Amino acid sequence: MNITLNQQKINETQSSLEIVILNKIKYLPIELKELLNNINFFKKSFNTHYDIKNNKLYVSCLKLKDEELKTAFASAIRFFKNLNIQDIKIDIIQSKKELSIQTIVEGLVLGNYEFLKYKSSNKIDKNSLIEIFIENSFKSKKKLESELKKALIISNSVNYTKDIVNSSPEDYYPQIMAEDAMQIAKSKNITCKIFGEDYLKEKNMNAMYSVGIASPHESKLIHLTYKAKNPIAKIILVGKGVTYDTGGMSLKRGDGMVSMKCDKGGGASVMGVIHALSSLNLPFEVHGIVGAVENMIGGDAYKPGDILTASNNKTIEVTNTDAEGRLVLADCLHYAQENIKDFDYIFDLATLTGASIGAFGGYTTAVMGYSEKLKKKISKASKKSGELVGFLPFNDYLEKLLESQVADFVNTSPNKNGAAITASLFLSKFIKDKNKKKWLHFDIAGPSYRKEVWAYNSYGATGVAVRLLIKFMEDLK
Structure with missing residues (x-):
């Protein structure tokens, strides 16, 4: 997909198809009004009507808000795939409103995404030309070109994140994740360090090490660093990169394992943010820490009842080996605080609990912190980026559920009430007191991976939190 800007008059330019977003019917020709009324076109948003005579694709959008508009453009690009057409034109003015380039591009690029790596047919994506006509824009072409460039960088990084999460566990394991990180580090201003299991043992990172001990694939601690000149803030992003999760000895039941390639979603999103930063040139120093492991079963697997000593010397009674993500994050959070000084923010991202889905549904990230x-600030970035977040409160009563009679604390409570909160409270024990106000936990279990087409998201991975965190950074400038 090749998206360009055009300053010509849209009616004077030949193109195979024009996308028209319709919000109201009153400005339309009488014949078209009657036709659209007869097919209940305006009964709901995202209905489509293809006028083959005039080469126009009409898409209904009853609310001209950014998220609805993105979905309208996604609906259009999905319809377009079924047509023998190579080029599209779009007027930046739609329903008498000037749309943002970011909105148009995210709708088109994210809506166009398909993961076809394992399809035998593996359809070749149309090398289509999409022209956005800007003749009547209030902005200069230079400004719009800058917005287009940024929108493409972010959208392509979201799709990059999706590819990681969607990849089969058979051929995407910790070593491959580390190699992808090294590939990102070939970009300017980015460096990467990879540590194996010898390092984990040397640094007493026994919580993370134990999770991956039964896997034939060596666990990897990945440390990506993006550093601009004269950074105005230092940010740490820590991601859970469990490339596959069987649940360990506390084995998942039935079809509970089918989509567990998605358990690397937090680590993938961290890599997606760094991938975007390599081209955005934002004035920050950003560290991406990913704990890449595979939680498998075997004779040497860690077990319920084991007592693990984490790298901060706290002891953990393992009550459920399927609560492995918090063990990985525990050591990664401590590593980050020991090795990165004077930072301003530390966020962790993880597909951590099904309880977060129960709390907010499958489309919202659960955020917790002090x-x-x-x-x-995150709420503001959420509204601007379109990525949904909700906040869950801490309390002392739930923290008591993590008490252990034989260790400093358990990794999960038998009382499943408030499980998303207790998981976050567990992680808080690995945040130093001086850093508590700098830390937030993002439970992305719901929106990271959906077995459905959702708005402008395709089936499978969504690349969640990449746009949210980029917008958070932009707001700091």
């Missing part, structure tokens, strides 16, 4: 001010 700083209300920081939560407000």
Whole structure:
């Protein structure tokens, strides 16, 4: 897909198809009004009507808000795939409103995404030309070109993240994740360090090490660093990169393992953010820490009842080996705080609990932490980026559920009430007191991977949190 800007008059330019977003019917020719009324075109958003005579694809959008508009463009590009057409034109003015380039591009690029790597037919994507006509825009072409460039960088990084999550566990394991990280580090301003299991043992990172001990694939601690000149803030992103999760000895039941390639979603999103930063040139220093492991079963697997000593010397009674993500993050969070000094923010991202889905449904990231001010910043970034977040509160009563009679604490409570919160409270024990107000936990279990087409997201991985965190950074400038 090749998206360009065109300053010509749209009616004077030949193109195979024009996408027209319709919000109201009153400005339309009488014949078209009657036709659209007869097919209940405006009964709901995202209905389509193809006028083959005039080469126009009409898409209904009852609310001209960014998220609805993105879905409208996604609907159009999906319809377009079924046509023998090579080029599209779009007026930046739709329903008498100037649309943002970011909105148009995200709708088109994210809506166009398909993961076809394992399809025998593996359809070749149309090398289509999409022209956005900007003749009547209030912005200069230079400004719009800058917006187009940024929108493409972010959207392509979201799709990059999707590819990682969608990849089969058979051929995407910790070593491959590390190799992808090294590939990202070939870009300017980015470096990468990879540590194996010898390092984990040397640094007493026994929580993370134990999770991957039964896998034939060596666990990898990945440390990506993006550093701009004269950074205005230092940010740490820590991601759970469980490339496959059987549940360990606390084996998942039935079809519970089928989509567990998605358990690397947090680590993939961290890599997606760094991937975008390599081209965005934002004025920050950003560290991406990914704990890449595979949670398997075998004679040497860690077991319920084991007592693990984490790298901060806290002891953990393992009550459920399927609560492995928090063990990986525990050591990664401690590693980050020991090796990165004077940072401003530390966020962790993980497909951590099904309870977060129960709390908010499958489309919202559950966010927890101690700083209300920081939560407000994330809420603001959520509204601007379109990525949904919700906040869950801490309390002392739930923290008591993590108490152990034989260790400092258990990794999961037998009481499943508030499980998303207790998981976050467990992680908080690996955040130093001086850093509590700098930390937020993002449970992306719901929106990271959906077995459905959702708005402008395709089936499978969504690349969640990449746009959210980029917008958070942009707001800091």
